[in-house]
Amino acid sequence: MLNASLKQLAAQLLEKKISSVELTEVFLKHIRSLNPELNAFITINEEMSLAQAQVADKMIASGQTHPLTGIPVAQKDIFCAKGWLTTCGSKMLSNFISPYDATIIERFNQVGAVNIGKTNMDEFAMGSSNETSYYGPVKNPWDTLAVPGGSSGGSACAVAARMAPAATATDTGGSIRQPAALCGISGIKPTYGLVSRYGMIAFASSLDQGGPMAKSAEDLALLLNVMTGFDARDSTSLQREPEDYARDLDKPLGQLRIGLPKEYFAKGMSASVASAVEAAIAELRKLGATTVEISLPNTQLSIPVYYVLAPAEASSNLSRFDGVRYGYRASDYTDLEDMYKKTRAQGFGAEVKRRILIGTYVLSHGYYDAYYLQAQKLRRLIASDFTEAFKQCDVIMGPTSPAVAFNLGEKSGDPLQMYLSDIYTSAANLAGLPAMSIPAGFGDKNRPVGLHIVGNYFREAQMLNIAHQYQQVTDWHVRAPARLPEA
Numbered sequence: 001m002l003n004a005s006l007k008q009l010a011a012q013l014l015e016k017k018i019s020s021v022e023l024t025e026v027f028l029k030h031i032r033s034l035n036p037e038l039n040a041f042i043t044i045n046e047e048m049s050l051a052q053a054q055v056a057d058k059m060i061a062s063g064q065t066h067p068l069t070g071i072p073v074a075q076k077d078i079f080c081a082k083g084w085l086t087t088c089g090s091k092m093l094s095n096f097i098s099p100y101d102a103t104i105i106e107r108f109n110q111v112g113a114v115n116i117g118k119t120n121m122d123e124f125a126m127g128s129s130n131e132t133s134y135y136g137p138v139k140n141p142w143d144t145l146a147v148p149g150g151s152s153g154g155s156a157c158a159v160a161a162r163m164a165p166a167a168t169a170t171d172t173g174g175s176i177r178q179p180a181a182l183c184g185i186s187g188i189k190p191t192y193g194l195v196s197r198y199g200m201i202a203f204a205s206s207l208d209q210g211g212p213m214a215k216s217a218e219d220l221a222l223l224l225n226v227m228t229g230f231d232a233r234d235s236t237s238l239q240r241e242p243e244d245y246a247r248d249l250d251k252p253l254g255q256l257r258i259g260l261p262k263e264y265f266a267k268g269m270s271a272s273v274a275s276a277v278e279a280a281i282a283e284l285r286k287l288g289a290t291t292v293e294i295s296l297p298n299t300q301l302s303i304p305v306y307y308v309l310a311p312a313e314a315s316s317n318l319s320r321f322d323g324v325r326y327g328y329r330a331s332d333y334t335d336l337e338d339m340y341k342k343t344r345a346q347g348f349g350a351e352v353k354r355r356i357l358i359g360t361y362v363l364s365h366g367y368y369d370a371y372y373l374q375a376q377k378l379r380r381l382i383a384s385d386f387t388e389a390f391k392q393c394d395v396i397m398g399p400t401s402p403a404v405a406f407n408l409g410e411k412s413g414d415p416l417q418m419y420l421s422d423i424y425t426s427a428a429n430l431a432g433l434p435a436m437s438i439p440a441g442f443g444d445k446n447r448p449v450g451l452h453i454v455g456n457y458f459r460e461a462q463m464l465n466i467a468h469q470y471q472q473v474t475d476w477h478v479r480a481p482a483r484l485p486e487a
């Protein structure tokens with residue numbers, strides 16, 4: 001049951017071989033046994049999950065079914081869920097019981113999915129290792145010495161350790177794809193604007209995008225069908241015809257052209273990651289794909305540009321927590337540290353404070369032109385590189401992360417090293433492109449490697465088709481950490 005696909009679970013529920021209440025209890029039991037060690041969940045509320053499962057069972061009994069009715073889904077703690085503690089991994093929200101549902105949560109509720117718990121994450125989604133969470137780090141189920149990645153490390157760990165068959169996540173610079181890669185699961189960040197951000201606590205609004213995590217591409221397609229769609233409550237939500245993201249899963253790959261950026265394969269990648277990625281591409285060639293070398297000349301600017309723009313947007317968002325709201329004025333502080341001391345901002349962890357500092361600096365008088373405006377211009381160039389590249393290829397591939405999961409504590413004292421975890425992922429956020437990571441084997445220390453697939457705008461169905469075809473001839477996505485007890 002713990003290893004079943006969403007389709008298999010739906011069939012069991014529909015044939016009444018198991019009820020949603022029973023299924024929910026199976027996962028809750030597994031969570032109770034593993035979560036104390038792995039720390040993937042911040043909040044588990046058995047009563048609320050089981051109440052939802054009862055509603056789902058009634059829906060099934062009355063024939064009101066949808067492919068996700070009765071299926072447990074772990075929700076990243078960045079999504080507001082009515083009646084649930086919603087912390088965003090921060091002490092600042094450690095007593096916030098949300099009075100409303102994010103659109104995503106509402107959509108899952110409407111089809112009768114079960115919220116199985118709120119997953120751990122880096123504080124306000126700022127991080128690549130889950131070590132910035134106020135609730136302590138998450139451990140990688142493949143090797144508990146290793147980080148699960150971040151910021152959606154709790155969601156990735158929950159799926160990898162089979163504590164949930166699927167999870168939600170968000171991605172501002174790589175937070176769906178990098179933890180998916182490090183935990184050996186599949187994850188997709190859709191085109192910017194496809195998934196509503198209403199009720200999703202903001203990090204950097206022009207980059208943030210919600211998306212699903214699951215074992216397989218087929219599961220991701222079913223989840224995207226629920227998560228995407230226009231929402232009048234999010235001003236950046238796109239008005240488009242609904243699509244069935246599973247429609248092309250079974251198509252043969254045919255004339256697929258895979259672009260391989262020469263900048264990615266030149267340097268920086270660990271040897272074990274390179275060989276796993278090359279083997280995955282060789283597998284796709286066997287399925288009929290051809291490869292073409294492309295260039296993304298400005299890609300090396302993605303990290304510096306991201307670390308101007310994301311903190312700038314974050315510092316504006318987080319100002320809702322600062323003293324201004326409580327009647328302070330800028331002149332009441334001698335400097336930013338003084339402000340932290342005098343306001344509630346002292347409740348932020350070190351990484352969030354660092355981001356507010358950078359953000360305030362690049363937006364301040366005299367530095368705005370030199371940093372923020374320049375970064376905006378470079379963002380445009382980074383996006384144009386992709387437009388050029390997609391004239392030569394259908395999708396772009398490479399590694400998701402330059403190396404396998406690093407050890408807990410290994411990078412937490414070195415922000416720059418931590419930031420470089422997203423060297424291959426952040427460009428897709430700057431350009432607003434859809435991008436995904438799928439398991440592609442194992443590298444150093446037998447830790448998982450992810451294959452990164454970037455598609456053109458709105459090509460999610462094509463990307464899922466490619467991933468699904470790959471998953472028909474490989475079994476990386478069905479492997480589970482060996483040490484897990486079977487339930």
Ligand code: GLN
Binds near residue numbers: 150151170171310422
């Ligand atoms: N690791 C990046 C950061 O720390 C991206 C995080 C994310 O995508 N939310 O900002």
